[in-house]
Amino acid sequence: MSLSAALISELKHETASTLKILERITDEHLDWRPHEKSMTLGELAAHVVELHNWAGEAISKEVFDFKVHYVPFKVTSASQLTSKLEAGIAPNIAALEAIDDAAWMTQWTLQAGDWVISTMPKAAAIRFIVNNHIVHHRGQLTVYLRLLDIPVPGIYGPSADDAN
Numbered sequence: 001m002s003l004s005a006a007l008i009s010e011l012k013h014e015t016a017s018t019l020k021i022l023e024r025i026t027d028e029h030l031d032w033r034p035h036e037k038s039m040t041l042g043e044l045a046a047h048v049v050e051l052h053n054w055a056g057e058a059i060s061k062e063v064f065d066f067k068v069h070y071v072p073f074k075v076t077s078a079s080q081l082t083s084k085l086e087a088g089i090a091p092n093i094a095a096l097e098a099i100d101d102a103a104w105m106t107q108w109t110l111q112a113g114d115w116v117i118s119t120m121p122k123a124a125a126i127r128f129i130v131n132n133h134i135v136h137h138r139g140q141l142t143v144y145l146r147l148l149d150i151p152v153p154g155i156y157g158p159s160a161d162d163a164n
Helices: 003-022 041-057 076-095 122-147
Strands: 061-067 108-111 113-123
Touching: 003 076, 003 113, 003 122, 041 076, 041 122, 108 122, 113 122
Parallel strands: 061 108
Antiparallel strands: 108 113
């Protein structure tokens, strides 16, 4: 199995898990935040969705520059979250399929203008900058659901709400 095939398998699983969460979100909760320093539920969910699409948009580049390539995803309805996630699946898979095993070991840089945030092999970037980042923020999103008394779906097995 190629490295791309393995990463695509992981991306498909994580996308399906994220979709389960996004399907629970309604418009009425988009502006809710658990604390003044926290993102709103809509901002956090939008960030999770845009991170999924970084698999295709950011990793396929040698350098991803926030000042050049990044436009924050702003949502006004919950349906935009699932639509954007679903629309990104095929392009993300195609972008990962186009990277051969040798190219996964080439350097990838995340920067904001002249500030270099991180440089690492693409294989590390997809795991650290994309997948781990998705898992982190998606975990936060499940806490938001719990605080709003919205049933939390199982992600890596049943949740307490699935057991009922």
